[in-house]
Amino acid sequence: MVQFDRVGKRYPGGKEALSGINFELARGEFAFLTGHSGAGKSTLLKLMMLMERPSRGQVFVDGQNLGRLRPGQIPYLRRKVGVVFQNHQLLFDRSVYDNVALPLQIAGYTPAEAGRRVRAALDSVGLLGMEKRNPIELSGGEQQRVGIARAVVNKPALLLADEPTGNLDPELSAEIMNLFLRFQQVGVTVLIASHDIALIERMGHRRLILDHGHLHDGQVPAAGGIYG
Numbered sequence: 635m636v637q638f639d640r641v642g643k644r645y646p647g648g649k650e651a652l653s654g655i656n657f658e659l660a661r662g663e664f665a666f667l668t669g670h671s672g673a674g675k676s677t678l679l680k681l682m683m684l685m686e687r688p689s690r691g692q693v694f695v696d697g698q699n700l701g702r703l704r705p706g707q708i709p710y711l712r713r714k715v716g717v718v719f720q721n722h723q724l725l726f727d728r729s730v731y732d733n734v735a736l737p738l739q740i741a742g743y744t745p746a747e748a749g750r751r752v753r754a755a756l757d758s759v760g761l762l763g764m765e766k767r768n769p770i771e772l773s774g775g776e777q778q779r780v781g782i783a784r785a786v787v788n789k790p791a792l793l794l795a796d797e798p799t800g801n802l803d804p805e806l807s808a809e810i811m812n813l814f815l816r817f818q819q820v821g822v823t824v825l826i827a828s829h830d831i832a833l834i835e836r837m838g839h840r841r842l843i844l845d846h847g848h849l850h851d852g853q854v855p856a857a858g859g860i861y862g
């Protein structure tokens with residue numbers, strides 16, 4: 635589903651944020667992306683949805699070389715890739731419905747089809763019936779669920795999350811992670827950037843570890859390693 639081939643990223647005027655990144659995520663795989671602050675986690679996620687472009691190497695999503703996409707094809711890529719942010723980036727002057735429907739309006743769905751999809755997305759995160767509420771009235775965990783509903787409303791094949799449990803207590807964090815697992819169980823490929831090492835260790839999935847822009851694939855380092 636995702637392939638990075640010798641990818642490097644240097645921001646203009648900055649140091650190298652990523653270098654020599656090689657990895658693959660199989661379709662339907664569930665993996666975590668961890669690493670210290672500034673290790674390059676957000677940059678790596680941004681490359682998968684063309685919010686940034688690599689300085690070197692190639693990124694493939696669903697068999698497509700993102701470096702070869704024409705501008706007109708970018709909206710189709712964005713429909714394939716759902717993204718969840720830590721601060722969920724909800725609009726507080728709009729209803730839950732409008733927040734979740736936003737990607738559909740951009741994609742030009744009819745109101746009837748959009749309504750069906752928004753309800754299905756809210757149902758998948760346990761918030762059916764909340765359409766008319768304003769996100770500001772919801773708890774932090776519920777707001778994050780609205781953010782996830784918005785990320786999955788286009789039925790993406792790839793779901794990316796950048797610190798999706800950053801502001802939540804351990805119990806709510808576990809619930810949100812279980813939601814991501816449920817999407818994996820229906821075939822979605824999931825990659826979650828997270829600092830929540832305790833939760834990641836409990837869940838026991840593949841872990842991609844970034845350290846100053848370099849990637850280590852696999853198990854948790856021993857005490858005294860990156861997180862020691």
Ligand SMILES: Nc1ncnc2c1ncn2[C@@H]1O[C@H](COP(=O)(O)OP(=O)(O)OP(=O)(O)O)[C@@H](O)[C@H]1O
Pocket residue numbers: 645646648650651669670671672673674675676677678
């Ligand atoms: N737009 C930008 N312009 C210049 N440098 C940037 C930009 N975005 C990120 N960087 C730099 O690239 C490196 C990687 O940043 P990135 O945000 O990807 O790390 P991160 O692992 O997501 O960090 P955090 O956990 O703190 O969010 C850092 O040194 C950062 O300062």
